[in-house]
Every structure is written in C-alpha cells, then in structure tokens.
Amino acid sequence: MESDYFQKIYDNHFFDGEGRAVIAQLTEHLEYNIHNTSKKTIAWKSPEEELNFWRHYFESGRNKDFFEETLRRTTHIHNPKYVGHQVAAPAPITALTALVGALLNNGGAVFEMGMATNAMERIVTDVLCEKMGWEADARGILTSGGTLANLTALLSARRAKIDEDIWNDGLTKPLGVMVCEEAHYCIERAAKIMGLGEKGIVKIPASHNFAMDVTQLEAAYAQATKEGITIFAIVGSAPSTATGAYDNLEAIGAFANNYNLWFHVDGAHGGAAIFSRKYRHLLNGIENADSVVIDGHKMMLMPTITTALLYRNGNDSYATFSQTADYLLTEVDEEDWYNLGKRTFECTKTMMSMHWFVLLKFYGEELFDKFVTRQYDLAKDFELLLEQQQDFEIAVSPASNIICFRFVKPELNRGELNHLNGQIREQLLSQGEFYLVQTKLRGSLFLRTTLMSPFTEKQHLRHLLQTIRATAHSIN
Ligand SMILES: Cc1ncc(COP(=O)(O)O)c(C=O)c1O
Numbered sequence: 336m337e338s339d340y341f342q343k344i345y346d347n348h349f350f351d352g353e354g355r356a357v358i359a360q361l362t363e364h365l366e367y368n369i370h371n372t373s374k375k376t377i378a379w380k381s382p383e384e385e386l387n388f389w390r391h392y393f394e395s396g397r398n399k400d401f402f403e404e405t406l407r408r409t410t411h412i413h414n415p416k417y418v419g420h421q422v423a424a425p426a427p428i429t430a431l432t433a434l435v436g437a438l439l440n441n442g443g444a445v446f447e448m449g450m451a452t453n454a455m456e457r458i459v460t461d462v463l464c465e466k467m468g469w470e471a472d473a474r475g476i477l478t479s480g481g482t483l484a485n486l487t488a489l490l491s492a493r494r495a496k497i498d499e500d501i502w503n504d505g506l507t508k509p510l511g512v513m514v515c516e517e518a519h520y521c522i523e524r525a526a527k528i529m530g531l532g533e534k535g536i537v538k539i540p541a542s543h544n545f546a547m548d549v550t551q552l553e554a555a556y557a558q559a560t561k562e563g564i565t566i567f568a569i570v571g572s573a574p575s576t577a578t579g580a581y582d583n584l585e586a587i588g589a590f591a592n593n594y595n596l597w598f599h600v601d602g603a604h605g606g607a608a609i610f611s612r613k614y615r616h617l618l619n620g621i622e623n624a625d626s627v628v629i630d631g632h633k634m635m636l637m638p639t640i641t642t643a644l645l646y647r648n649g650n651d652s653y654a655t656f657s658q659t660a661d662y663l664l665t666e667v668d669e670e671d672w673y674n675l676g677k678r679t680f681e682c683t684k685t686m687m688s689m690h691w692f693v694l695l696k697f698y699g700e701e702l703f704d705k706f707v708t709r710q711y712d713l714a715k716d717f718e719l720l721l722e723q724q725q726d727f728e729i730a731v732s733p734a735s736n737i738i739c740f741r742f743v744k745p746e747l748n749r750g751e752l753n754h755l756n757g758q759i760r761e762q763l764l765s766q767g768e769f770y771l772v773q774t775k776l777r778g779s780l781f782l783r784t785t786l787m788s789p790f791t792e793k794q795h796l797r798h799l800l801q802t803i804r805a806t807a808h809s810i811n
Contacts, residue, residue, distance in 0.1 A: 357402050364406055365427065368413040369790050375767040376414040378407060410770055415791040418784040418799070419770040421576070421604050421737070426636040428697060429690040433638050436686030443684055444676030453673045456688035459695060463629065463643050466609045468622040474649030476678050477641055477687050481603030481630045483680050484644040485570075486525035488626040491646065491655040492568040492597030493529065495625070502657075511535040511564040513555060515547035515582055517575040519601060534564060544731050545580040545776070547571065552590045568597040573618055574605045577774045577783070578730060579714075579737025581605065584620030592623070600624045603642065605735050607634035610703035614711050617734060625651065631690055634707055634736075641687035652678050710736035710786050717786070717796050724800060726807075730781050739774060739781040742807045753780040755807060762806045769799050 343349075366372075380388070385408065392404065411417060413424040425433075436452075443449030443456070460475025467473065478484050489512060499507050510531055514522050516538040526536045537559050542548040552569075559566055569591050571582040584600060591598035600606070600621055606629030608614040609621070621627060627645045631637035646652040649670075655678060676682050694702060714733040721727045721740050730739035741756045757780055760773045774783045782803070 360402055360406065361430065364411075365413055368411050369415075371415055371790075375411070376417045376419075376770040377410045377764065377767045379764050379767050380408070413788060413790070414770075415788050415795045416769045416799070417788055418786055418791065418796075419772050421633045421785045422639065422787065423632050423634070423636050424788050424790075425632075425638040426694060426698075426702075428693050429637050432686075432689035432693055436689055439686060441686055442682070443686065444674070444682045446671075446673040449675065449686065452686045452688045453675055455692040456675065457672050459688055459691035460643055460645060462695060462700075463609075464645050464647075467624070467627060467645060467647070469645075469647050472649050473645065473647050474652045474672065475643050475645040476652060476675060477631075477684075477691070478644055478679050479642070479681055479684055479687075480640045481519070481601070481628055481633075481642050482521040482524070484603070484628040484642040485519075485521050485599070485601055486528060487644055487655060487680055488599045488628060489522075489525050489529060489568060489570075491626060491651045492599060494654050495651050496567040496595070496597050497565070506530050509534060509562075509564045511537050511559050511566045512568045512570060513537045513539060513552070513559075513566055513596075514570040515539050515541055515572060515575065517541045517545050517547070517577060517580065518570060518572045519576045519603065522570055522601065534562065537564070537566065541575075541580070544734075545575060545578040546734075547582040547587065549583050549586040549590070552587075556590075556594060566594070566596060568599055570599045570601055571624075573600050573602040573608075573621070574735050574737070576604065577737075577776060578739055579605070579733055579735035579785075580731065581617045581734050584618060584624070586620075588620045588623035591625075597625045598623060600627045603628050603630040604633050604737075605707075606630075607703055608707050608711070608735075610700050611707040611711070612704055613708045631687070634710070635691075635703060636694065636706060637687075637690040641685075641690055643691070706789060709789060713786050713791065713793070713796075714738050716793050717784075720793065720796060720800065726804060727800065730776050730779075736786040737783070738786070739776060739783045741779070741781045742803055744807075749779060755810065756780045756782060758810050759803055759806050762810070763802070766802075766806075769802060771799075 412422060441449040441452060443453055446453055456477050464473035464475055478487060493501060497510065512526050512531065512535065523536050537555055539547050539551050539555055556566060569587055571584045571587040573584065574581040588598050606627060608617050625647050629643045631641040632639040714736045717738050718729060718733055721729050726743055727740055728743045742759060743752060747755065760782055763769055763771065772783045774781055
C-alpha cells in the first residue's frame with residue numbers, strides 16, 4: 336500500500352532517532368570547534384575531488400554517515416580560526432529555530448500561512464525601526480538576503496521618486512543611482528536588473544580610506560544630469576565589503592535631501608552596529624535614510640539567509656510592487672501588515688523571523704551590543720598587532736571587524752608581492768588550519784580577514800601571523 340510507504344518516510348521513530356543523533360553530532364562539532372581541539376577550519380579539496388567524492392557517495396549503498404561526511408566536508412565557521420567571509424557563526428538556538436521552521440514550513444505570504452511568524456516579523460522589524468530613531472509609521476520586512484533587499488529598496492526608491500508609471504509602461508527615460516565605487520557588487524547588479532544600464536550606475540570614487548569621497552558628489556550629479564540621466568537614489572555603504580569602510584551617512588543624507596533623492600543605506604554587514612553603544616556613532620545620519628538593509632546572517636549571529644529591509648515611511652514598503660494608491664496607510668481601513676507577500680520579492684519564504692525573535696527575546700539587545708563591540712574592538716587589537724610587525728602592512732585602519740593586510744618584503748615589487756601573498760593564501764587554504772580570503776585593492780593583493788567568531792582571541796591572530804610568516808619563508 337502507498338500509505339505504508341509514506342508512513343515509513345514520515346515515521347516518528349526515525350525522526351526522533353535521527354534527530355537526536357544529528358543534534359549529538361552538531362553538539363560535538365560545536366564543542367570541538369569552539370574549544371578549538373579541532374585543528375582545521377577547512378579540509379580543503381579541489382572542486383573535482385569533492386564532486387567525485389559525492390558522485391561516488393550518491394551511487395554507493397552508504398547513507399548512515401551522510402551528516403558526518405557533510406560536517407567533515409564543510410567550512411567550520413564556529414572555529415576561532417575562521418576569519419574568512421562575512422557569515423555568522425550562528426547562535427545554536429537559531430539552528431533550532433531553523434529546524435522548526437523547516438518542518439513547519441509556513442511560507443508567510445499570507446497571514447494564515449504564517450500567523451505566528453508574521454506577527455513576530457512585525458515585532459522585530461518594529462524594534463529595528465525604533466533603533467533607527469524613526470516614528471511609529473516606519474515599517475520593515477524580512478527577506479532572503481542583502482542582495483534581494485537592496486534590489487527591493489531600489490525598486491521602492493524608483494517607485495517613490497519617479498512620476499512615470501514604470502511598473503506598467505517600462506523605462507521611458509534614462510535613470511540613475513549614485514553609489515561609491517567600493518560598494519558591494521549587488522547594488523550594480525540591482526541597477527542593471529532594473530534596466531538602468533551601465534550609465535545608470537554613477538560611481539563615486541572612494542577617498543584614501545576606501546569610503547565614498549563625498550566631495551565628488553556635486554560634480555558627479557551635475558555630470559549625470561548633463562548627460563540626461565535622472566538620478567533618483569543614492570546608496571551609502573555601512574560598511575563596504577572589501578575593507579569594511581563606513582561611508583559618511585550624514586553627508587550623503589544631506590546631499591540626498593538637497594536633490595530630493597531616495598537615501599538608501601546598505602548596512603548588510605555593519606548595520607548591526609546600531610546596537611553597539613560604543614560603535615553606534617559609525618551610523619550617525621542613518622536616521623535620515625529612507626531605507627536600510629541589515630543582514631541577520633552576518634553580524635547578528637543568525638543562520639543564512641535573513642535580511643531586514645526597513646523603511647522610514649511604511650507607505651513606501653507597501654508601494655514597491657503596486658502602482659495604485661490603495662496601499663496608503665491612511666487610506667485603508669486596516670493596514671494588512673500581516674500579508675507579507677505583498678511587500679516582499681518572495682511569495683513563499685522561510686520562517687526567518689523566528690531567529691530574530693528568539694535572539695531578542697532570550698538574550699535581548701545586549702547580545703548584539705556585546706557581539707559587535709567585541710568584534711570591532713578585536714579588529715583594533717589586530718591592527719595594533721600588525722603595526723608591531725615589520726614584515727606586515729595594513730591596507731587601511733579598520734572601521735569595523737574587516738581587516739586587510741599583507742606580508743611584505745622590501746626587495747619585492749608590487750607584482751612579486753601580489754604573487755607571494757596569493758601563494759600564501761593558497762597554502763593556508765590547503766593547510767586548512769585558518770580560513771581567510773583575499774582581495775585586490777588599487778592593484779595590490781591583500782589578505783582579508785573578517786573577525787566573525789565570538790571565540791577568536793588575540794592569541795589566534797598572533798598565531799595566524801606566525802603561520803603566514805612561516806608560510807612566506809617556506810615559499811622562497
Ligand atoms: C555591504 C554588503 N551588501 C550586500 C551584501 C550581499 O548580501 P547577501 O550575501 O546577504 O545577499 C554583502 C555581502 O557580503 C555586503 O557585504
């Protein structure tokens with residue numbers, strides 16, 4: 336009987352038994368990684384080797400060790416020696432909310448399909464809007480990632496600032512967005528998806544510290560206008576990705592106000608500093624933004640993928656995907672904040688609000704204050720440490736928990752240094768003890784670290800520099 340077949344798939348004992356075993360494995364994984372008895376953050380294999388392994392596995396009769404193999408073959412983000420990409424080491428409770436969300440699978444597009452989580456989403460986005468210093472008519476949504484949130488914000492911006500009915504008629508004239516050349520590539524991608532083309536992304540040069548050179552704004556705006564481009568939005572990065580530099584949000588906001596532009600802040604990485612009493616000042620001026628993006632899965636200790644998109648004026652959130660004015664909060668009998676699919680790109684999405692809700696409910700805002708402050712402080716310590724070494728050079732003083740630096744030797748020219756640092760990073764990757772990345776800044780290759788683990792200490796960073804030095808000497 337078919338029903339017997341499905342009874343087996345959904346068998347309670349299976350779920351309970353496997354579930355307990357997986358939780359036990361993950362607990363051990365956390366224990367090893369956090370207390371660093373596990374030496375490696377990554378057991379690096381080439382893409383072909385990895386593909387072959389999983390092909391064989393797929394075709395074999397094995398399945399008992401599926402979770403074990405997956406653990407072994409992934410990058411261990413909770414390890415204090417993970418200093419790579421900007422992905423959170425999730426607080427374990429959020430792995431439980433992810434599990435619950437996966438099984439309950441309420442998609443949230445309409446209220447009945449997400450009663451609890453849609454209410455939670457309203458509560459947590461209200462908390463975030465309040466942190467921005469906004470009034471009660473501010474609103475937010477949660478969506479699947481900073482990339483999608485930035486695109487949604489720019490669609491809202493165009494809807495709010497351009498009179499033409501682009502939603503129905505398509506583009507009728509050249510439009511543009513201003514952003515620093517150092518901004519995350521997803522802003523350019525969003526502009527291109529929106530049909531703005533190459534000319535529609537007006538890049539403002541960065542100054543020596545890699546933040547937007549706001550003295551260039553007037554000239555860039557005048558030039559774009561001369562070329563017939565109607566600028567409707569300006570984006571500030573808080574911070575930018577490669578170096579972690581915060582743009583001057585006060586200056587950008589004032590400029591936006593002068594020219595009646597939409598002011599968007601991409602705070603995917605460092606918007607969480609709004610919770611840090613010590614570093615909140617980096618976001619001065621954010622209160623004047625029309626929209627702000629903050630990733631939960633970066634500096635807010637949540638699993639991928641969840642992003643808050645916040646609007647100073649809630650009407651703008653309802654207008655994004657609508658051309659008629661029936662969304663206006665003052666014109667409707669009841670604001671249907673609970674039918675989330677109206678305001679998000681997604682129709683169905685994961686039950687992501689649970690992550691935000693449990694962290695705020697169980698640990699309070701203090702968790703984010705402590706976490707952001709600790710990581711940004713640690714970056715300053717790392718900078719000091721680097722300054723004490725003759726054979727290391729830092730790209731720029733860190734404003735956040737992102738630090739770019741490189742090994743130097745006076746006798747090597749730029750090309751040779753780039754080559755050497757590229758080789759160092761390759762060797763570190765294959766050794767697997769540390770995981771860090773690399774980036775090219777103004778033609779020079781730098782090693783790039785983001786201090787994501789709340790367990791990374793100065794001693795790990797000291798050891799990282801020793802390892803790099805030893806690797807560099809072994810290369811020659
Ligand atoms: C500043 C900034 N914006 C946007 C993004 C993209 O966010 P996501 O990876 O959540 O799509 C990133 C990712 O690193 C980022 O650093």
